[in-house]
Amino acid sequence: DSGVTQTPKHLITATGQRVTLRCSPRSGDLSVYWYQQSLDQGLQFLIHYYNGEERAKGNILERFSAQQFPDLHSELNLSSLELGDSALYFCASSVGVGQGNTIYFGEGSWLTVV
């Protein structure tokens, strides 16, 4: 158990809909990262928050948004869903920012868009 909790574990929704994925980092970790893993693209970095502030952005679509709350949990919002958004979405956390920090991954949220 990494200590990173993601909900829901599985989600099936229709195209055009909006979903929210939730992540609770390990106790004491201030950084939260979101990653997308699809069959054809592999693991890709989406966005990084540190202590409530956005620190880095990767290949995150404009239809997607995220935030980190004062209690450090984070949410990833996916809207106007398309079939291609079907993927495994991971949240990870670390104590600090950048290299030198071990990153702990959650179990992931499986999103299927039908």
Place this chain on the structure above:
Amino acid sequence: KNEVEQSPQNLTAQEGEFITINCSYSVGISALHWLQQHPGGGIVSLFMLSSGKKKHGRLIATINIQEKHSSLHITASHPRDSAVYICASWNYGGSQGNLIFGKGTKLSVKP
């Protein structure tokens, strides 16, 4: 832009064999992660290393910063080692960094 390449993509071994998975990256870094992804999807961080060698049980990871290359070795492989192994390095854009992942090596260890 940092590119991370792994080889081989797929690897089948017999139980007990010594296994090596290679990772090369294009941009100089100072830290690299090795991750294990189980068939169920969960990801576990195995190693984070910036120089030399690290060992944990039957797993050994090495890195050569000058050659931009890292290897993950598994000694006395076991069917429970079957998983996808992924290396990832930090990519620096702007003032902060993020991980760039290799495509993974799918390992299957037969009894």
